[in-house]
Amino acid sequence: MKQYKKLVSPYCFWLFVLTIVPMLLIAFYAFTAKGTEITTFRFTLDNFFRFIDPIFLSVLMRSFVLGILTTVICLLIGYPIAYMISKCQERTQTLLILLITIPTWINLLMRTYAWMSILSNNGLINHALQALGFAKMHMMYTDFSVVIGMVYNFLPFMILPIHTSLTNMDKSLTEASMDLGASRVQTFFKITFRLSLSGVLTGVTMVFLPAISAFVIPKMLGGGQYSLIGNFIEQQFITVGNWHFGSAVSLVLAVIVIALMALIYKAEKRTNMSNEDEEGGSRRNGKRKKIRKSTLH
Amino acid sequence: MVKERKYVKVLCISLCLAFLYFPLIVMAFFSFNSAKSLSNFKGFSLRWYESLFGNLQLLDAVVVSVSIAILATVISTILGTMTAIALTKSKKVIRTTILQVNNLPIMNPEIVTAISLMIFFSVINIDKGYMTMLLAHIAFCTPYVITNVYPKVKQLDPNLADAAMDLGATPFQTLMKVILPQIKPGIVAGALLAFTMSFDDFVISYFVSGNGVENISIVIYNMSKRMNPSIYALSTIVLIVILLVLLIGTFIPYLIVKKKGASINEASS
Secondary structure: OHHHHHHHHHHHHHHHHHHHHHHHHHHHHHOEEEOOOOOOEEEOOHHHHHHHOHHHHHHHHHHHHHHHHHHHHHHHHHHHHHHHHHOOOHHHHHHHHHHHHHHHHOOHHHHHHHHHHHHOOOOHHHHHHHHOOOOOOOOOOOHHHHHHHHHHHHHHHHHHHHHHHHHOOOHHHHHHHHHOOOOHHHHHHHHHHHHOHHHHHHHHHHHHHHHHOOOHHHHHHHOOOOOOHHHHHHHHHHHHOOHHHHHHHHHHHHHHHHHHHHHHHHHHHHHHHHHHHHHHHHHHHHHHHHHHHHHHO | OHHHHHHHHHHHHHHHHHHHHHHHHHHHHHOOEOOOOOOOOOOEOOHHHHHHHHOHHHHHHHHHHHHHHHHHHHHHHHHHHHHHHHHHHOOHHHHHHHHHHHHHHHHOOHHHHHHHHHHHHHHOOOOOOHHHHHHHHHHHHHHHHHHHHHHHHHHOOHHHHHHHHHOOOOHHHHHHHHHHHHHHHHHHHHHHHHHHHHHHOOHHHHHHOOOOOOOHHHHHHHHOOOOOHHHHHHHHHHHHHHHHHHHHHHHHHHHHHHHHHHHHHHHHO
16 A cells, blocks of 8 residues: 555645644734834734733633633533433434434534524514513523524533443443442442543533634624623724734634643543553453444345 | 332333423414414414415525525535545644644634624625625534544545556545535535534624624524424424424435345345
């Protein structure tokens, strides 16, 4: 198969031109300021000192708070749902997982657009409230509408990995724990939950990261004034036109996100390893079962 | 007790599905409304579908979205598969570096990737338009193809390819007849992911396109200030197409398997 070695070069070139160079350009803009002439740039750290600006800090805070809130809500809804699905019959599980995946294939903007008209002042919910004799509620362009939009769009990404880790688990472990006298609750917290931690971590990453860097959902459901870090970057590039500050913010966002990912990845590895140490034997059994299953087909 | 638990389970799962499907159903329902209102159903009509097909801007966007998605999927699938095959054979330094850099567009927040490409295109002075959008889409789809195909290539038995070549097949024949059929599931998964990612993309397209080139997402974004039930009509069409593809995708293999099984049964009896 040595003959195919050379096939790697086109992508090497591609990665260099369309991934590395653009990222270096962001770094370049972040550390420079426009000189007296248009063509002369000079090195500066000013773009990073501007972070101390209270306006920017409040944007950063808000992004993190909303990101964490979205993740917690998705986890609180997603875990029980994934757990209940994993307790269904295999055929029902396939169907339910498919049903949960389908909405993610529809354009995110279309889904968000639907929420705009549901939540608006003359929208469906307010119509229903009025018909029932309640007062109208103001929901659009608030934190509430933004969080609803984010939970709606990201929830499947929490359910799917947790469900995968729950179904890959060796069922005999929970049976053993119950046989040895643990209660259902004990078994859940000591066995099931711990073994599904890698799925939880994947789910948390897949919800939290897009949530803190979200840009369209807060713009559509939060209105023009609403600002999260993603919107802040867009403003710097499109309306304000300060590419240097915008690049600095993007760079910081990228560093935060990639560092968090690396941390979570490490934690995931550790949970996998400790599981393997404790239940190495049973895992092997599980594998054997899988092989047996595949030979049956 | 057990029965009660079962009811709770059914109720919770139904509530979750209701939450996920509620907006889609509202959208489909009100796309047939004869009034402009999205909360008051006045009567059945197809006027929003008519106005959709009269809306050139929206139709252009559909053409752009579909053509970019197809081109980006084809190119990134070929490029990604090629690279994944080559990577298993290349030196460890090259392999780890490429896989690491390949992860960058996946881990990076979308908006940062978008900004970096926007700066890049403006620095090298390419006019923003269809070409830049296509290049950007290939750039963010290929990493996903590689992450799907590479593990499959790694599992391959290299002796098979060597055997094919020993028996006189050219490297190209070996690739087509021995390697590709074995890694097909990975390629299909990667291509599907690439297609949906490209078709749904907004953030990157928004920053790297210009000169009137718009995909569906950008048009919806620009229209989102005003109410426009035509978007509901378009969304409903997309939803129906996805469901149809899904139905065909699940039932045709099932039918083929059944036919095969029947013919095997016939042959054996």
